Amino acid sequence: MMDILGKRNIWYALSITILVIGLIFLAINGLNFGIDFQGGSLLEFKFDHEVSNQEVRNVLSDINIAEDSKVQQTETEGINGTLIRSKELSTQEIVEVEEALRDQFPSTEMLRTQMVGPTIGQELRTKALLALLIASIAIVLYISVRFEFRFAIVSIITLMHDVLIVLGIFAILGREINTPFVAALLTIIGYSINDTIVIFDRIRENMKMMHKTGFEKLANQAVVDTLPRSINTSLTTLITILAIYLFGGASIKIFMLALFIGMFAGTYSSIFVASPLLVTWTNRVKNKK
Amino acid sequence: MRYKKKRMLKLIFIIAIVAFAIFLYSYYNINLGLDLQGGSHIVLQAQPTEEREINNEVMGGIVSVIERRVNQLGLTEPVIQREGSDRIIVELPAIDNPNEAIETIGRTAVLTFRNSSGQVLLTGEYVQDASADYDQYGRPVVSFKMNDEGADRFEEITSQYIGQKIGIYLDDELLTNPTVQDTISGRGQITGYDTVESAEKDAILIREGSLPVPVEVIQSRTIGPVLGEISIQKSITAGLIGLILVSIYMMFYYRFPGVLAAAVLIIYGILLMGTLAGLQATLTLPGIAGLILSIGMAVDANIIIFERIKDERKSGKTLRASIDAGFKRAYKTIIDANVTTLITALILAYYTSGTVRGFAVTLGIGVLVSMFTAFFITRNVIDLFTHSNLLQSDAAFGAKRR
Numbered sequence: 001m002m003d004i005l006g007k008r009n010i011w012y013a014l015s016i017t018i019l020v021i022g023l024i025f026l027a028i029n030g031l032n033f034g035i036d037f038q039g040g041s042l043l044e045f046k047f048d049h050e051v052s053n054q055e056v057r058n059v060l061s062d063i064n065i066a067e068d069s070k071v072q073q074t075e076t077e078g079i080n081g082t083l084i085r086s087k088e089l090s091t092q093e094i095v096e097v098e099e100a101l102r103d104q105f106p107s108t109e110m111l112r113t114q115m116v117g118p119t120i121g122q123e124l125r126t127k128a129l130l131a132l133l134i135a136s137i138a139i140v141l142y143i144s145v146r147f148e149f150r151f152a153i154v155s156i157i158t159l160m161h162d163v164l165i166v167l168g169i170f171a172i173l174g175r176e177i178n179t180p181f182v183a184a185l186l187t188i189i190g191y192s193i194n195d196t197i198v199i200f201d202r203i204r205e206n207m208k209m210m211h212k213t214g215f216e217k218l219a220n221q222a223v224v225d226t227l228p229r230s231i232n233t234s235l236t237t238l239i240t241i242l243a244i245y246l247f248g249g250a251s252i253k254i255f256m257l258a259l260f261i262g263m264f265a266g267t268y269s270s271i272f273v274a275s276p277l278l279v280t281w282t283n284r285v286k287n288k289k
Numbered sequence: 290m291r292y293k294k295k296r297m298l299k300l301i302f303i304i305a306i307v308a309f310a311i312f313l314y315s316y317y318n319i320n321l322g323l324d325l326q327g328g329s330h331i332v333l334q335a336q337p338t339e340e341r342e343i344n345n346e347v348m349g350g351i352v353s354v355i356e357r358r359v360n361q362l363g364l365t366e367p368v369i370q371r372e373g374s375d376r377i378i379v380e381l382p383a384i385d386n387p388n389e390a391i392e393t394i395g396r397t398a399v400l401t402f403r404n405s406s407g408q409v410l411l412t413g414e415y416v417q418d419a420s421a422d423y424d425q426y427g428r429p430v431v432s433f434k435m436n437d438e439g440a441d442r443f444e445e446i447t448s449q450y451i452g453q454k455i456g457i458y459l460d461d462e463l464l465t466n467p468t469v470q471d472t473i474s475g476r477g478q479i480t481g482y483d484t485v486e487s488a489e490k491d492a493i494l495i496r497e498g499s500l501p502v503p504v505e506v507i508q509s510r511t512i513g514p515v516l517g518e519i520s521i522q523k524s525i526t527a528g529l530i531g532l533i534l535v536s537i538y539m540m541f542y543y544r545f546p547g548v549l550a551a552a553v554l555i556i557y558g559i560l561l562m563g564t565l566a567g568l569q570a571t572l573t574l575p576g577i578a579g580l581i582l583s584i585g586m587a588v589d590a591n592i593i594i595f596e597r598i599k600d601e602r603k604s605g606k607t608l609r610a611s612i613d614a615g616f617k618r619a620y621k622t623i624i625d626a627n628v629t630t631l632i633t634a635l636i637l638a639y640y641t642s643g644t645v646r647g648f649a650v651t652l653g654i655g656v657l658v659s660m661f662t663a664f665f666i667t668r669n670v671i672d673l674f675t676h677s678n679l680l681q682s683d684a685a686f687g688a689k690r691r
Binding site for chain 1 (some may be wrong): 391585588628633
């Protein structure tokens, strides 16, 4: 029988190292908030031939919005296009950009334009945080009722672990944080909890059936027994996510990247963080008695 | 005989459910969100002025003016709704030049007649009708007609200003600045348009009246139809590839039950589409991601069930007993695991809006359908084959490897 929980100090060290690195990057780089949370504009156009960033910049400087704009090639594969990020533009200015581009490049076709005012950005950020907070509280309540309080607290620590890892990696990569990213975080929370609970469920069952066995041993038994399920489930889910990441459109790439990291962290933490923490907690309580 | 009859009933049950889902799907179709079929989502915020604060009446006025403008622009199926105390959400289908339309819709559109020093002589509230037209030289113009009171006043003003210029402004934009040749009463023309389309736009604004207070576009999101098409195709390809890979993995690992699981997955897909169509849910791009994720959850439910059955088999029970016990124990796990995901989806749906809500709703529906599929479809499909050698063998459920 594999002794996963016995080596828990190794897992703790591993998790703490990753978390610390992530936190350092979070502190130094911060998060790259997209226009959803910061306000600003995003315009994407398609052409029938390749148009360089400089050519687009020239058009923008003709209508005096080049200074506040970043121009890059579109992320959607298989098409020639440009992606312009800018300060908040009025609808009139957006129309001007569109017309100026069309004058220069007649094949210009609007793919998408987006404008978020600064107040809305602030609001979305608050709402997203609120949603995360309330979801966490609701989950603690549910698990406390169905399991025990300590299971709930350990689940939340595990959740924070997963969310922090995703945030940390996004800080390291400097990838943009947008609304779909928040949706991804919430999915990760749901999934990570899901994963943790399947193992906790087995521990709960073993606690009933194996009275005489020590907690650490029965918990380890539960982790090992559910291992095939953990591996199969995360593999099938990761396969799907990877497929969407590679073949899906550019607009859901960030979402899928977050999901991929989060699912990976979620599977890891349900095995190597949640159950070990439960054992550490139980041992502490016993020693105090 | 009794067993065969029961098996028959189970098969009919499955087919009936699948047929119902297909019926729902083909009858109702699935609504595509703006990000998939193209269109615009705009949030307008009313700006209080010194004379007017924002109240219900003002907001009602704004909505009705905007509604009239949208209808006059010939846009089909627009959504115009109030949100909170001072906001209005406008959703438009995919059109040519959507941003121009947004600009037109959001204009305050106060028509004023001003003298050369900028003093307002008359406002557009007296204008009874306005329409796009051509003048005697064939140039596009806006012809307007005043009501009786306006006609009297206009006559008075023009008689006063003969030989001088009177500028006609829409908000702060000078439309035309003609010199008054003669006294004019009820009718007039605004010249200076390049196209009859732009004249038509202003005519609509003048005819339908100005907004009681200015509005500001605080958020706008426009997706061209091309991008939506690319997104749909890519998502479908990605989803199919994912589904096929997962099915292959399941068959490889669980053998014949894996094949059944793949079949159940397809049934799950059909039920999900039927449910979404039946509930008239709107599918967005993150929504598709939510769907694919829920496929993952549906697979997970099957994996949990199979692993439980495998455990029971290992402890030496017969196949039937193992299946019974395995399902019984798996139910509890699946419920606990899915309820937490459901909680997240519900909270997400409640606290967010737009595309993220679309994601939450489809994820929530997906989880519910996946629980139904695991409890009823998987169970019945497995039962259909209980006596088949394919399930009896040791390799089935991956029980041989240990």
